[in-house]
Amino acid sequence: xxxxxxxxxAAGRALPMLETDDKGYITSDPIFAPWGEFIPAALAxxxxxxxxxxxxxxxxxxxFRDRTAGIQKQLDDSAAAKVxxxxxATRIREAKGDIDAERARxxxxxxxxxxxxxxxxxxxxxxxxxxxxARAEADISAAAGRSTDELRLEIxxxxxxxxxxxVAGTLDDAAQQELIEGFIARVGAGTGVAS
Amino acid sequence: MxxxxxxxxxxxxxxxxxxxxxxxxxxxxxxxxARSYESSDALRAALTDEHVPADKRQAIVEDLxxxxxxxxSVQLISMVVGSGRSxxxxxxxDSLVQRASSAKQLDLAEVRTAVPLTDDQQARLKAALxxxxxxxxxxxxxxxxxxxxxxxxxxxxxxxxxxxRTRIDQLKSRL
Numbered sequence: 593x594x595x596x597x598x599x600x601x602a603a604g605r606a607l608p609m610l611e612t613d614d615k616g617y618i619t620s621d622p623i624f625a626p627w628g629e630f631i632p633a634a635l636a637x638x639x640x641x642x643x644x645x646x647x648x649x650x651x652x653x654x655x656f657r658d659r660t661a662g663i664q665k666q667l668d669d670s671a672a673a674k675v676x677x678x679x680x681a682t683r684i685r686e687a688k689g690d691i692d693a694e695r696a697r698x699x700x701x702x703x704x705x706x707x708x709x710x711x712x713x714x715x716x717x718x719x720x721x722x723x724x725x726a727r728a729e730a731d732i733s734a735a736a737g738r739s740t741d742e743l744r745l746e747i748x749x750x751x752x753x754x755x756x757x758x759v760a761g762t763l764d765d766a767a768q769q770e771l772i773e774g775f776i777a778r779v780g781a782g783t784g785v786a787s
Numbered sequence: 788m789x790x791x792x793x794x795x796x797x798x799x800x801x802x803x804x805x806x807x808x809x810x811x812x813x814x815x816x817x818x819x820x821a822r823s824y825e826s827s828d829a830l831r832a833a834l835t836d837e838h839v840p841a842d843k844r845q846a847i848v849e850d851l852x853x854x855x856x857x858x859x860s861v862q863l864i865s866m867v868v869g870s871g872r873s874x875x876x877x878x879x880x881d882s883l884v885q886r887a888s889s890a891k892q893l894d895l896a897e898v899r900t901a902v903p904l905t906d907d908q909q910a911r912l913k914a915a916l917x918x919x920x921x922x923x924x925x926x927x928x929x930x931x932x933x934x935x936x937x938x939x940x941x942x943x944x945x946x947x948x949x950x951x952r953t954r955i956d957q958l959k960s961r962l
Contacts, residue, residue: 747962748959748962751959751962752955752958752959752962755955755958755959756935756955759935759936759951759955760935763901763935763936763951765902767936768900768901768902768936769902771936771937771938771949771951772900772902772904772908772912772937772938773908774949775912775937775938775949776908776911776912776915776938777915778949779912779915779916779918779919779940779947780911780914780915780918780919782918782919
């Protein structure tokens, strides 16, 4: 409140101080001080206000400014932090995007490798199966050939035994003599014998 | 046995037979005995068994040849068996026969047949072989059932084979 304001208020309040009661006694205002006290007090207050204004005012102003500056600084810091946080968030989002892309790339690469392995395994399996089939066919052919050879040998063996028996049964004494005479005749003639 | 030892025994037998004047008979009998020895497992086992005493083995020979061979032949074979040379008996006898043939200026002709040859057949066969080879031959015949039929003649390195066995073998090999 300014000094002029205080003065007007005091003047406004001075009227009741002169009020007289029903018995003619002049009574003091229970709220406002009497003028004799009011004026010195007002002056003293004025002096105190002036002193406060002169000496404490700059300090208070400075403190307000400092506080304002501090708050502003805090606001600036907050804004900067917000910017930094947004930048960090952006970086994180980018990193997340990179991670997603990397994950997708790794998945794709793994899929490709798995597909290649699968294809290679299929190809190798088919090759091995073809080789096994070829070997089995060769074994079967060889076994068939062996069986044929063994059968041929068996036939030859039994045929030989049969020939032995048949010839031995056929060669009676007359046949023996005929063979001997034939040998003598051929040797004598110098023909028809193995040597 | 070494060849020298075989030759030594063969020379000794030859000289004894020649001294006895029975070289032809002894040579022939020993040759037949050697072939029998080769073809008979039982005879070979009996004469080569180390656990049988020598006099027992000699008794086997004498019993076997009693009345079938000249005493000289029996004694010579018995002598070889008694000296523990039974395993070399065929080689000794073959050497003796070869030596006898050489002494007579003859080449040895070994003839194998499935059945025995008659004297006439032997004579004609000998003549035929001499005619075919151009050599004078000392014919030795062997009855060998394994030839089945026909004749095979061996004169030195020459073999004239017309046996049924050979034909059967050829047929088997073709089979």
